[in-house]
Amino acid sequence: MPIFPGELPEIQSSSMKKWLDCPNFAAMKLHSNDTRQYQTVTAYDDSGVEINAVRFAHSLVVLPETEPTPWPVSTFDALTAEHFAQIDAAAPDVVILGTGRRQRFIHPKLIAALTARRIGVESMDSQAACRTYNILMAEGRKVALALIVEPIAESVA
Secondary structure (H helix, E strand, O other): OOOOHHHOOOOOOHHHHHHHOOOOOOOOOOOOOOOOOOOOEEEEEOOEEEEOOEEEOOOEEEEOOEEEEEOOOOOHHHOOHHHHHHHHOOOOOEEEEEOOOOOOOOOHHHHHHHHHOOOEEEEEOHHHHHHHHHHHHHOOOOEEEEEOOOOOOOOOO
């Protein structure tokens, strides 16, 4: 239930009282978005990602309203135009490309089909990509997260 200036409890701050007495004051109802029905990134690290608390240790494509699908990309250098054709079929408005531990930029010829259809592609490190995807997904955007999960080199002891 919204609170209007005449219904507020005792205000201690005089500057707050002046602001609330302003004729242009409008109450705003704040509430959280419920995104449980969507594919949401719930955790991430260098070795993988969790989507709705399910762990994935391989590259994948995530769309808000469909199950995550494997993406046959082992490293950034292995990307081809065919990898982006899988994403193009989903017709997102924007693609967030998680390039691994560090940000790398995709060659324009690899995403030419997406660009021709006016689908934006933003490259960023995978952790930033996960955060950005969650924000855009919560806003109701038709966003695709294309996440490269590179194998972690095991150290020899």
